[in-house]
Amino acid sequence: MPSETVKLTASFKLDGQLPESLFSTYGEIVNLLLDHAWAEGITSFKKLKAEKYHELRGEYPDLPSHYLYTACQMACSIYKSFRKLKRRGLAKAERPFFKRRVVMLDDHLFSAGLESWEASVATGGGRIRLKLLHGTYHEKFKGMRVGQAWLVKGKDGFYLKAVFSRTVGLPEPDGRAVAVDVNENNAAFGSGNSITSIRTGERAIRTAYFLKRRRLQSAPRLNERPLLAKYRGRERRRINDLYHRIAGKITAEARRVGASAVVLEDLRNLRKKRSSKALNGRLNRWSFRRLQSIVDYKARLAGLSVRYVDARGTSSLCPTCGGRLSPNGYRLVRCPACGLEGDRDAVAVRNLLRRCQMDVGASSVRPESPPHDRRGEGMKVNAGLERLGISFGA
Numbered sequence: 268m269p270s271e272t273v274k275l276t277a278s279f280k281l282d283g284q285l286p287e288s289l290f291s292t293y294g295e296i297v298n299l300l301l302d303h304a305w306a307e308g309i310t311s312f313k314k315l316k317a318e319k320y321h322e323l324r325g326e327y328p329d330l331p332s333h334y335l336y337t338a339c340q341m342a343c344s345i346y347k348s349f350r351k352l353k354r355r356g357l358a359k360a361e362r363p364f365f366k367r368r369v370v371m372l373d374d375h376l377f378s379a380g381l382e383s384w385e386a387s388v389a390t391g392g393g394r395i396r397l398k399l400l401h402g403t404y405h406e407k408f409k410g411m412r413v414g415q416a417w418l419v420k421g422k423d424g425f426y427l428k429a430v431f432s433r434t435v436g437l438p439e440p441d442g443r444a445v446a447v448d449v450n451e452n453n454a455a456f457g458s459g460n461s462i463t464s465i466r467t468g469e470r471a472i473r474t475a476y477f478l479k480r481r482r483l484q485s486a487p488r489l490n491e492r493p494l495l496a497k498y499r500g501r502e503r504r505r506i507n508d509l510y511h512r513i514a515g516k517i518t519a520e521a522r523r524v525g526a527s528a529v530v531l532e533d534l535r536n537l538r539k540k541r542s543s544k545a546l547n548g549r550l551n552r553w554s555f556r557r558l559q560s561i562v563d564y565k566a567r568l569a570g571l572s573v574r575y576v577d578a579r580g581t582s583s584l585c586p587t588c589g590g591r592l593s594p595n596g597y598r599l600v601r602c603p604a605c606g607l608e609g610d611r612d613a614v615a616v617r618n619l620l621r622r623c624q625m626d627v628g629a630s631s632v633r634p635e636s637p638p639h640d641r642r643g644e645g646m647k648v649n650a651g652l653e654r655l656g657i658s659f660g661a
């Protein structure tokens with residue numbers, strides 16, 4: 268049975284303090300390494316470590332040595348990203364500089380126990396134990412392996428961001444699948460005859476927060492930014508909750524009907540599909556990708572394979588004969604060629620299922636990956652840093 272490793276990043280707020288010196292010393296070291304990498308044009312972790320490790324070991328004898336390893340990794344990936352931006356003319360700075368309060372950890376430098384919700388971090392002054400503040404969202408990481416992690420000093424305290432992984436067996440594709448069609452205000456999914464359509468109410472949430480923000484911005488105030496940020500955070504959390512609930516229903520349905528795969532739209536053609544300008548403006552791509560990535564990992568964790576199929580024309584072509592559909596009342600469509608009538612969403616779902624079956628039939632039986640975004644899976648430093656929103660010296 269083929270298997271794959273599902274990787275997820277968890278973010279925990281830490282209950283307690285970490286020494287400021289850990290962040291300042293680490294930042295200093297990363298910048299020393301960056302200077303060297305930049306001056307010598309070094310992009311290889313091995314080379315950078317070989318040239319600078321002993322010198323740094325001598326200068327920082329109290330710091331656990333693995334911090335020097337992870338600092339070399341950070342410096343290399345920051346330098347590489349900087350170089351890439353520079354080549355494309357996007358980096359304003361002359362040379363790369365690391366100013367974030369972030370420390371990268373490997374398995375020698377920290378451990379996280381989710382049974383006791385406790386983390387232990389190695390520092391120059393010994394190990395520090397800290398409670399992990401957690402919610403129900405963190406339960407799913409229990410029983411998963413923890414890999415790399417980052418300590419982040421935020422405005423309101425310290426955070427541990429850790430990459431967890433689990434290896435799951437994947438069923439052979441047998442054509443039994445649940446397809447998911449996402450629109451701005453509803454998500455439809457199903458396996459053929461039974462199609463579920465959920466009104467997400469996302470448009471209402473977005474509109475309400477949009478109006479709130481506009482009111483706030485039009486009223487004269489000293490400083491509206493903290494409030495705006497608060498609203499943005501709330502909106503994001505509400506929509507995230509919504510997406511998690513939808514994704515949970517989709518995997519439950521896949522299990523109920525004994526499907527081996529979940530079929531999602533390949534969003535590279537999204538622009539062409541939803542051509543209405545108004546719709547494109549309100550419904551950003553982030554939204555779609557976010558929901559897809561949640562469905563993607565939930566399905567993989569549940570041992571389902573995830574397949575992406577071309578989304579072009581899924582709501583305008585007949586799933587039976589391939590003819591062009593005509594509108595036939597509110598949310599209904601009709602095929603003038605073969606007489607098929609149906610709900611727009613059900614038609615889209617059936618088209619996705621049919622395309623998936625055609626793909627399987629065409630023996631393209633390869634492990635599928637999200638075509639638009641592989642970041643959710645990579646454990647590469649770069650990807651991790653990007654996910655933490657760390658910019659590269661630009």
Ligand SMILES: [Zn+2]
Nearest residue numbers: 585588602605
């Ligand atoms: Zn037809």
